[in-house]
Amino acid sequence: MVDVAVGRGSVKDLRRASAATRLRYALKRKSTVAFLMTLPLILLIAVLVIYPAFYAIHLATLNKSMTRFVGFGNFRFLFKRDTFWMVVEQSCIFAITAVIFKALIGFIVAHFAHNIPSGKQRKWRGMLLVPWVIPPAMSTLAWLWLFDPSYSAFNYTLGLFGIAPVSWLGEVGWARFSVILVNVWYGAPFFMIMYLASLKSVPDQLYEAAAIDGANWWQRIWYVTLPMMRNIIAITTLFSLIVTFANFDIVRILTSGGPLDQTHLFATWAFKIGIEGSDIPLGASISLFMAPILAIAAYFILRDVTKRGNEA
Amino acid sequence: MSSFAIDKAGPGRKVKFGSMSRDRVWALRWSYFFLTLFAIIALLPPIYMLITSLKSSAEISAATNPWWVFHPTLSNYHELLTSNQFLRFFGNSAAISIAVVAITMAISIPAAFALSRMKFWGSATLATGVFLTYLIPDSLLFIPLFKMFALFGDWTGIQLINRWYVLIFIYPTLTVPFCTWIMIGYFASIPKELDEAAIIDGASWFQTLTRIFIPVALPGLIAATIFAFTVSWAQFLYPLVFTTSTDQLVLPVGIITTLIKGDVFNWGQIMTGALLGAAPPLVIYAFLMDYYIAGLTAGATKG
Numbered sequence: 277m278v279d280v281a282v283g284r285g286s287v288k289d290l291r292r293a294s295a296a297t298r299l300r301y302a303l304k305r306k307s308t309v310a311f312l313m314t315l316p317l318i319l320l321i322a323v324l325v326i327y328p329a330f331y332a333i334h335l336a337t338l339n340k341s342m343t344r345f346v347g348f349g350n351f352r353f354l355f356k357r358d359t360f361w362m363v364v365e366q367s368c369i370f371a372i373t374a375v376i377f378k379a380l381i382g383f384i385v386a387h388f389a390h391n392i393p394s395g396k397q398r399k400w401r402g403m404l405l406v407p408w409v410i411p412p413a414m415s416t417l418a419w420l421w422l423f424d425p426s427y428s429a430f431n432y433t434l435g436l437f438g439i440a441p442v443s444w445l446g447e448v449g450w451a452r453f454s455v456i457l458v459n460v461w462y463g464a465p466f467f468m469i470m471y472l473a474s475l476k477s478v479p480d481q482l483y484e485a486a487a488i489d490g491a492n493w494w495q496r497i498w499y500v501t502l503p504m505m506r507n508i509i510a511i512t513t514l515f516s517l518i519v520t521f522a523n524f525d526i527v528r529i530l531t532s533g534g535p536l537d538q539t540h541l542f543a544t545w546a547f548k549i550g551i552e553g554s555d556i557p558l559g560a561s562i563s564l565f566m567a568p569i570l571a572i573a574a575y576f577i578l579r580d581v582t583k584r585g586n587e588a
Numbered sequence: 589m590s591s592f593a594i595d596k597a598g599p600g601r602k603v604k605f606g607s608m609s610r611d612r613v614w615a616l617r618w619s620y621f622f623l624t625l626f627a628i629i630a631l632l633p634p635i636y637m638l639i640t641s642l643k644s645s646a647e648i649s650a651a652t653n654p655w656w657v658f659h660p661t662l663s664n665y666h667e668l669l670t671s672n673q674f675l676r677f678f679g680n681s682a683a684i685s686i687a688v689v690a691i692t693m694a695i696s697i698p699a700a701f702a703l704s705r706m707k708f709w710g711s712a713t714l715a716t717g718v719f720l721t722y723l724i725p726d727s728l729l730f731i732p733l734f735k736m737f738a739l740f741g742d743w744t745g746i747q748l749i750n751r752w753y754v755l756i757f758i759y760p761t762l763t764v765p766f767c768t769w770i771m772i773g774y775f776a777s778i779p780k781e782l783d784e785a786a787i788i789d790g791a792s793w794f795q796t797l798t799r800i801f802i803p804v805a806l807p808g809l810i811a812a813t814i815f816a817f818t819v820s821w822a823q824f825l826y827p828l829v830f831t832t833s834t835d836q837l838v839l840p841v842g843i844i845t846t847l848i849k850g851d852v853f854n855w856g857q858i859m860t861g862a863l864l865g866a867a868p869p870l871v872i873y874a875f876l877m878d879y880y881i882a883g884l885t886a887g888a889t890k891g
Contacts, residue, residue, distance in 0.1 A: 309793055314714065317699035317768060324761045325721050328732035334873060335732060385626050391619040402877055403627045409873045409880070411822030414862040418633035421640060421855050429636060429654040430745045458662035465630065466884070473885045497751065515723075522725030525824045529844065534711035543727030543825070551829055560731045574720055 335560040342557060350561040359537050359545075364565070367541045369452070371521040371569075374459040378520075381460065381511055382467025389468065390475045401472065408465040416529040419458045420445075423530070448538045451531050455539055458526050463519075465514055474508040475501070512572045521569050542566050609832065621680060634866065640859035641665070648855055664860040675863065676835055677842035680752045681865075685820040688759040692816040695764050697809070700771030701797050715772055722765035730829045733758060739831070752836045755827060759820045767812040767818075770886045774808030775801055809885030814876060818869045839865045 302496050307327060339346045354360045368435035389400055405417065423444035431441040445451050483502050491499065502509075524543040527533065540548070542565055550559015640648065640659045652658060668674045676881065702708070703715045737754060741747045748754040778801060786796045827841045834846055843861040847854060873880050 306706050306793075307708035310702035310708045310711070313633065313698035313702035313706075314711075316695045317718070317764060318714070320695060320760055320764055321718070321721050324733070324758065325724060325729065328729045328736060331732040331736060332728070335735060371889060381626075387624075388619040388622050391615055392623070398877075400623050400627065401881070402874075404623075404630050405873075405877075405881070406634060406870070407630050407672055408884075409818070409838055410866040411824070412817075413822065413824040413844065413867060415633050416861045417844070418637045421853075422633065422636060424853075424855075427648065427651050427855075432651075432654050446693065461633075469881060469884055473881075480624040497665065501647045508753070518725060519724055522727045528824075528828075530659050543725075546727065547729060547829070549727065549824070551734065555734055556731055561736075563728050563731055564726065570723060570725075570728070574723060577723070578720065 314349060317474060318470065332560045332564055335557050336564055338557045340555050340557060346557075350558050353558070354561060359540075359563075361394060363402050363540045363542060363545045363562075364535065366452070366539060367521060370456060370459070370523070370527075370541060371517055371540075374456050374463065374520050375513060375516050377456070378463040378467050378516060381464040382471055382512075385464070385468045385476055386471035388403075389472055396471075401469070403464045404468055407462050412462055412525045413529060415462065415574070416526050418452075419461075420530055423454055445531050448535055451539050455527050455530055457528060459520060459523060462526070463516060467516070470508055470512045471505065474505045478504045514576055518570060522566050551586045597651065628701050632843050634863070637866075638860045639780050640855055643853060643856050645856055648782045651813035664856045665864075668857060668864065672854040673834060673846060675696070675840070677837055677839045677863075680842075681821060681839040682868075684752065684755050684759065685817050687753075688763060688820040689813055689816045691756065691760050692763040692767050693809075693813065695760065696771055696812065697802070698769035698797070700768045700775055701801055703768070704772045706793070714770075718768050718772075721761075722769060724863045726762060726825050729761070730825055733826075734829050736777060749830060750832050750836055752827075752831060752838065754840070755820075755823075758830070759823060760827050762823065763819050767816055770812055770815075771805070771808055773886055774805040778804050806880060807882060808886070810876065810879045811886065814872055814880050815883050817872065821869055826871045 313454065335342070336350055337345055337347055339349070367381040368454070385404060389404070392400065425431065425441065425443055425446065428444070430444065434440075442450060444454050473484055478501060483496060486496050486500050521541075522543055523541055524547065527539055527541050527544045528547070531539045533544050536544070542562055546559045549562060550556050553559075601622045636654075639655065639657055641664050642657045642662070644659065644661050644663060645658075647659055654713065699718075703711050703718075734749070737748045742748055742766060748757075782800055782804070783796050787799050791799065822840070823838075824840045827838045831837055831841065834842070837859075843865060847861055
């Protein structure tokens with residue numbers, strides 16, 4: 277791709293240089309300019325993303341006062357603690373359940389939104405995306421107030437039906453349910469928007485052909501919609517899995533990991549140990565456990581990205 | 589089978605056609621029904637914020653019907669909007685978000701231009717790398733970043749921890765990769781003939797960028813700006829880690845740490861603060877919804 281490789285000084289060069297050197301000169305010039313244009317980006321990523329990522333690995337091998345190298349000492353310590361395994365379990369339950377429900381609800385809502393006349397879709401889409409637009413810290417505060425044990429709107433409403441008040445954030449099972457509920461509420465609109473955009477790109481002829489072949493609605497979804505949306509479903513799910521796995525705001529505000537550390541995720545526990553407990557190396561070790569899921573997702577996304585790059 | 593019959597009989601078979609449209613009508617009604625249901629769930633927390641923000645503390649603690657305001661009052665708004673502390677949070681958030689938007693654009697527009705048009709050694713790898721960086725979550729980096737800035741303060745004597753402006757350096761790690769990525773997508777969709785024509789007319793690379801690419805890719809630029817602003821405005825973890833003094837806090841952290849005093853929750857004010865904190869992104873969204881959604885979907889579908 278060396279088609280438009282000439283800059284401003286090219287007319288002058290044209291006279292004095294042979295074709296080969298002229299091309300080389302221009303190329304060199306262009307790549308220098310391009311490199312300079314990307315330099316701030318490269319510096320930013322190198323200094324504030326790549327370096328801290330490796331620095332986290334270094335920190336994880338130090339003792340609490342960061343004076344001595346302890347190798348895998350922090351990890352060995354973590355593996356012996358019950359809280360750690362609880363956090364692993366809760367992170368997996370939280371991320372997988374939340375992503376499944378977000379994807380399912382997003383898929384269903386996208387279909388309903390796709391069904392109605394396109395003139396009215398804009399209004400509905402606008403309302404349904406509101407949870408994604410509000411900063412999660414702010415909307416989680418509203419949920420915290422909705423869940424409030426004594427004055428809460430939920431328990432009041434349940435009371436109207438004669439149901440005893442629920443300790444939404446005080447009991448382990450309910451607390452886990454609540455954090456997942458808020459996460460699904462926050463994340464499902466994102467899936468809805470992605471699926472809606474992808475539904476619109478499925479050609480109508482495919483559905484017409486399926487209808488002529490006598491396919492019912494379920495077969496149309498299974499044999500037409502899903503295969504056409506496979507790519508977008510895969511990429512949104514992977515993306516959401518990372519974000520949900522690394523979630524901080526919702527759990528921090530809603531339960532701060534309680535009751536009895538039962539709703540901690542890697543991020544909130546790392547914050548509690550590393551920043552609040554000022555054991556930075558241990559906190560860094562905990563947050564590093566988010567890296568494997570990241571690597572797996574990155575592998576699949578990378579495969580997808582390069583595949584698309586070749587098609588284009 | 590029935591559809592097959594229509595196909596054969598053509599337009600003469602009115603009865604079948606009628607039943608099909610009746611199915612459609614019912615499908616439409618069900619769609620509206622469920623959409624209404626989901627919209628109520630989606631809007632429940634913000635509406636509840638609004639309801640609570642209009643109540644006085646006395647009404648909240650009287651535990652009357654939480655879904656209705658019996659004595660609406662604007663005292664919560666009045667109190668917050670005249671409190672210097674709250675205005676300080678708002679100012680910090682606004683200053684940071686605007687600075688981050690400016691930095692993000694200054695970094696990602698030239699980078700996206702170079703990566704999409706000026707192929708150079710390693711440019712493809714770099715473009716993929718940018719996307720991967722976007723996937724690294726803030727909760728993985730906050731501890732090493734905190735330590736780095738603390739050490740930086742020890743070495744140079746420039747104290748950055750517990751200063752609101754430190755966030756201006758940190759937030760671009762969240763915004764630049766994604767904005768660069770979507771700008772690459774928008775720039776790549778501009779026909780090559782356009783910049784070739786510009787170069788033939790004697791435009792420099794810089795002129796090609798400012799006269800051709802930026803005007804043509806303006807929708808993408810707006811989408812990226814909205815993204816950068818909302819991310820900076822909503823960010824909660826970094827300010828919680830990096831700032832502690834009340835005059836250095838940004839809005840989300842400020843509301844949570846100052847309005848919740850011990851076990852006393854002044855819910856009327858908290859909800860007012862939360863609503864005011866959610867207002868800027870909501871207003872932007874209300875006016876620029878199409879750009880917002882375009883940016884959201886461009887991240888995954890382009891490239």
